[in-house]
Every structure is written in structure tokens, then in C-alpha cells.
Amino acid sequence: MDDLHYDLCVIGGGINGAGIARDAAGRGLSVLLVEAEDLGGATSSASSKLIHGGLRYLEHREFGMVREALKEREVLLQNVPHLISSLECVFLQDDEQRPQWLIRLGLWLYDHIGGKKSLPNSRVVQLADHAFGKPLLDDMLDGIVYSDCYVDDTRLVILNAVDAAARNAKVLTYTRCESLKVCDGRWRVTLRDTMSDETLDVSASMVVNATGPWVGKFLEGVGIGHRDPDLPMVRLVKGSHIILPRQYEGDHAYVLQQPDKRIVFVTPYQGKYTLVGTTEEEFEGNPRDARISDVEMAYLCEAVNCAFSKTVLPSDVIFTFSGVRPLLDDGEENSSEISRGYRIYHHSRYDPPFLSVFGGKLTTYRALSEAVVNQLMRLSGRVVEGWSAGEPLTGGDFGGHSLEAYTQLQRQQYPWLPVELLQRYVRSYGARMDYFLHSAESLDDLGMHYGDQVFKAEIDYLVQYEWAATAEDIVWRRSKLGLHISDDTVRNIEAALAS
Numbered sequence: 001m002d003d004l005h006y007d008l009c010v011i012g013g014g015i016n017g018a019g020i021a022r023d024a025a026g027r028g029l030s031v032l033l034v035e036a037e038d039l040g041g042a043t044s045s046a047s048s049k050l051i052h053g054g055l056r057y058l059e060h061r062e063f064g065m066v067r068e069a070l071k072e073r074e075v076l077l078q079n080v081p082h083l084i085s086s087l088e089c090v091f092l093q094d095d096e097q098r099p100q101w102l103i104r105l106g107l108w109l110y111d112h113i114g115g116k117k118s119l120p121n122s123r124v125v126q127l128a129d130h131a132f133g134k135p136l137l138d139d140m141l142d143g144i145v146y147s148d149c150y151v152d153d154t155r156l157v158i159l160n161a162v163d164a165a166a167r168n169a170k171v172l173t174y175t176r177c178e179s180l181k182v183c184d185g186r187w188r189v190t191l192r193d194t195m196s197d198e199t200l201d202v203s204a205s206m207v208v209n210a211t212g213p214w215v216g217k218f219l220e221g222v223g224i225g226h227r228d229p230d231l232p233m234v235r236l237v238k239g240s241h242i243i244l245p246r247q248y249e250g251d252h253a254y255v256l257q258q259p260d261k262r263i264v265f266v267t268p269y270q271g272k273y274t275l276v277g278t279t280e281e282e283f284e285g286n287p288r289d290a291r292i293s294d295v296e297m298a299y300l301c302e303a304v305n306c307a308f309s310k311t312v313l314p315s316d317v318i319f320t321f322s323g324v325r326p327l328l329d330d331g332e333e334n335s336s337e338i339s340r341g342y343r344i345y346h347h348s349r350y351d352p353p354f355l356s357v358f359g360g361k362l363t364t365y366r367a368l369s370e371a372v373v374n375q376l377m378r379l380s381g382r383v384v385e386g387w388s389a390g391e392p393l394t395g396g397d398f399g400g401h402s403l404e405a406y407t408q409l410q411r412q413q414y415p416w417l418p419v420e421l422l423q424r425y426v427r428s429y430g431a432r433m434d435y436f437l438h439s440a441e442s443l444d445d446l447g448m449h450y451g452d453q454v455f456k457a458e459i460d461y462l463v464q465y466e467w468a469a470t471a472e473d474i475v476w477r478r479s480k481l482g483l484h485i486s487d488d489t490v491r492n493i494e495a496a497l498a499s
């Protein structure tokens with residue numbers, strides 16, 4: 001037990017758990033991060049992939065939350081340039097839904113309440129005279145263009161875990177926390193390796209429950225704190241996305257107002273595709289079983305058909321994914337009006353510190369993580385200030401260059417790499433691409449070619465540094481290659497992992 005003692009055990013390797021592990025490791029704590037399946041495999045890979053303030057939450061007067069998210073958008077844009085890029089969003093005006101003055105007022109606020117920003121202010125465009133109007137129905141007259149950001153959500157999780165490990169955190173994937181008990185003033189944490197079925201006990205001075213939509217079930221399962229009358233409640237709300245063949249030219253997104261007052265985003269995705277989402281359906285059951293329903297499929301197709309001239313049918317949909325939001329239940333009846341804010345709950349009846357995270361957004365994970373670790377510092381009598389706002393996420397240090405300039409430098413460094421492959425590497429790994437490329441002088445030096453520009457060197461790197469254990473971990477989470485590569489290539493990756 002003594003060998004396996006940590007200052008902090010973080011349970012749950014979604015964006016919040018990975019962010020907390022990174023922040024705590026950076027403040028000198030010995031940290032263990034445990035994830036029941038793969039990192040980012042639950043809600044954090046099923047998001048709309050926006051780093052945004054959340055324009056529509058202004059309507060619900062959530063000014064504090066929107067301000068924090070917009071500030072974080074700026075922080076992340078600076079620190080995560082490899083995974084996050086700016087995204088122009090065309091908000092389609094529909095007077096029956098919201099008057100234009102309201103949208104313009106909202107966007108004026110959105111432009112200003114976040115403080116310093118590097119993204120341009122919003123502007124009105126006449127769609128009939130603008131390229132943005134081209135794929136739309138003729139009755140779409142006005143649009144307001146504003147800026148937000150796009151992120152590779154799952155890689156954001158994984159690189160936070162990689163960064164935590166680089167700061168000496170231990171990361172265990174496919175490892176479920178099954179029990180938590182206080183023993184001699186410490187937490188005894190029982191873990192099960194879900195691949196070998198072996199169990200392991202470790203001890204920790206502090207524990208954080210960052211199990212996202214499982215936050216309540218986890219407490220119930222380990223018999224800790226769930227009967228606490230002050231415990232916040234979560235509402236589980238499913239959201240689904242559809243992926244269509246690319247519907248229009250350009251790198252901008254569209255924001256479509258719906259008759260039920262919700263908004264649906266239509267975003268360019270992975271070069272060849274268009275992503276449409278999301279929906280909101282109350283959810284019961286295991287979040288891992290969340291799948292799109294026929295009603296959601298019809299809703300999303302209808303949303304596209306009410307704005308675009310090209311009709312889409314469910315049969316056009318190439319792929320779907322669904323995730324479950326763990327929303328902080330504020331008693332609001334309509335799920336789309338529930339706050340996207342978060343609460344960090346201290347289970348104060350236990351001596352060794354134990355915190356649970358309720359709610360949150362991908363966008364605010366860094367601020368949430370900092371707040372969690374600040375609280376742990378106070379509870380354990382340590383004084384180490386937060387640091388993560390001013391530090392690039394691993395791979396994001398381009399030595400002062402922009403992404404474009406850094407990509408050019410890497411082209412000079414690796415002139416033999418096909419441009420598309422080089423861009424994929426820069427976008428996925430940032431400066432960490434040198435880990436598997438630095439000694440190579442030709443494609444042959446990258447080892448076996450499994451097909452579709454997937455080489456052994458990359459797979460070896462993912463296994464050695466990013467805990468990739470299965471082909472799915474590689475083609476759906478550490479990359480989105482699953483959308484692009486053939487079944488043969490996937491089989492070759494599987495065979496390589498098995499050998």
C-alpha cells in the first residue's frame with residue numbers, strides 16, 4: 001500500500017478528470033488518474049466540438065457563465081493552437097423565432113463581455129449577395145456572422161492526460177474504481193483492470209470524482225455521500241449528432257434556429273463531411289448505451305432541410321454519435337434551459353478531502369480544473385498557485401509561431417511528408433509529432449504502411465505515449481481516421497496491436 005500512495009486520485013478520464021490531473025500534477029502533487037474505459041470515450045467525445053461562450057445562454061441570463069466561457073475561449077485559443085481553431089458562424093435570422101434587434105444585442109454582448117479577444121466582432125450579411133447564402137434556400141435573407149472556436153474534443157482530453165503524465169501523473173485506462181473507503185486517515189481506492197479483471201488497491205490523501213454523467217451512480221455504487229441531503233442533483237440529457245457528406249464549400253458553420261427555440265449547428269467536419277447537431281432528450285440508463293433515436297434523426301434532417309436548398313434524408317447520414325450531458329439540475333423543467341454551469345461539491349463529512357464535479361462544459365474544463373485544485377490546496381493546507389492559464393498544452397508550444405508558420409517550418413523539416421499527412425500530424429500532435437518523426441528521412445523510415453497513410457511509427461507512438469490499447473482507441477478517439485480509412489487498414493492496425 002505504501003508504494004501505491006498518491007496525493008490525489010482522480011476518478012474519470014473525461015475532459016474534467018484529465019484537466020484536473022494535469023493541473024494538480026503541475027502543482028507538484030503525486031496524481032493517479034483512472035478511467036474505466038478509454039480516455040475521453042464518453043461525453044467528452046460526443047460534443048458539438050465548440051469552444052464557445054454559448055450564445056443562447058445569454059437568453060437565459062447566464063451572463064456569468066457565458067463570460068467565464070468566453071474568457072476561457074481566449075485562454076485555450078492561445079494555449080492549444082494545434083487542436084483549436086477559430087470558426088465563423090453564420091446565424092440565420094428568422095423573425096418568427098427571435099427579432100433581429102435581440103440577436104444583434106445578444107451578439108454585441110457576446111463580442112464584449114469576455115474581455116480581451118483575438119476573434120473579430122460580429123457583422124450582418126445580406127445572404128442573397130454573399131457566398132454564405134449560396135447553399136441556402138432563397139428565403140434565407142439575413143445572417144449575422146460571429147466567431148467562436150472549433151476543437152478536436154477527444155484529443156483535448158488525451159493531450160491533457162499526456163501533459164499530466166509528463167508532469168509525473170500516473171494514468172490508468174480501462175481501470176474502474178470499484179470502491180472507496182476511509183482507512184487510517186487516507187482513502188483506500190479499489191481498482192479493477194477491466195481487461196485482465198485483476199484488482200489493485202491504492203491509497204490517496206485526496207480523491208476527486210470526475211465521472212461526468214456517472215457522478216451520482218458512482219457515489220451510490222461506492223456508498224459514499226449519496227444520501228447527503230445537500231448533494232447537487234444531475235439531469236441526464238442525451239444529445240445526438242449526424243454526419244453527412246460535405247453539404248457546402250467553405251470553413252464556416254451555420255446556426256439554425258428551430259421552432260422549439262433551440263439552435264442546431266451545421267459545421268464543416270473532417271474535410272469531407274458536415275456535422276449537424278445537437279438534440280436534447282431526457283435520458284435514463286447507462287450513458288454508454290446512448291444512441292440516436294428516429295425522432296432525433298428526423299429532427300436534425302428537418303433542421304437542415306428548412307435552411308438548405310439540398311434536401312437530406314436519414315439515408316444520407318454516414319455516421320451518428322450520441323452523448324449524455326451531466327447537467328446540474330437547477331429545477332428548470334425544460335432541459336434546454338438548464339444551466340451549463342458547474343458545481344464542485346466538497347463531501348465535508350469525510351476527513352480526507354473528497355470532491356465531486358457536477359455539470360460543466362468542455363469549454364470551461366481548464367477553469368473548472370483550476371478551481372478544483374485550488375480547493376484541494378486549501379483543504380490540504382498547501383499553497384501553490386494555479387499555473388495552467390499561461391502554459392501551452394503539450395504539443396502547443398510553437399516557439400512563438402502561428403499554426404500556419406509552424407506548419408511551414410515542419411514542411412521544411414520533413415519535405416518528404418505528403419502535405420495532407422503533415423497537416424494531419426500538426427493538427428493532431430502539434431510539436432509532439434517530432435516524437436515519431438525526428439529520426440526519419442523518408443516515408444520508408446516510418447515503418448510498415450498499414451494503408452491510407454497510417455504508418456507503424458505513429459501507431460507505436462500512440463501505444464507508447466497515449467495509452468492506445470485497441471484499434472478503436474486509435475481510429476475513433478486518438479484520431480477520426482475511422483471516417484476516412486478502409487476496413488483493411490483497420491484490420492492491419494488490429495493485427496499490429498495484437499503482435
Ligand SMILES: Cc1cc2nc3c(=O)[nH]c(=O)nc-3n(C[C@H](O)[C@H](O)[C@H](O)COP(=O)(O)OP(=O)(O)OC[C@H]3O[C@@H](n4cnc5c(N)ncnc54)[C@H](O)[C@@H]3O)c2cc1C
Binds near residue numbers: 041213218238362
Ligand atoms: C451532445 C453534446 C454536445 C456538447 N457540446 C459541447 C460543446 O460544443 N462545447 C462544450 O463546451 N461542451 C459541450 N458539451 C458538454 C461537454 O461535452 C461535457 O460537459 C463534458 O464532456 C463532460 O466531461 P466529463 O469529464 O465531466 O465527463 P465524461 O467525458 O463523460 O467523462 C467521465 C468519465 O468517467 C469515467 N468513469 C465513470 N465511472 C468510472 C469509474 N467508476 N471508474 C473510473 N472511471 C469512471 C467514464 O468512463 C468517463 O470517461 C456537449 C455535451 C453533449 C452531450
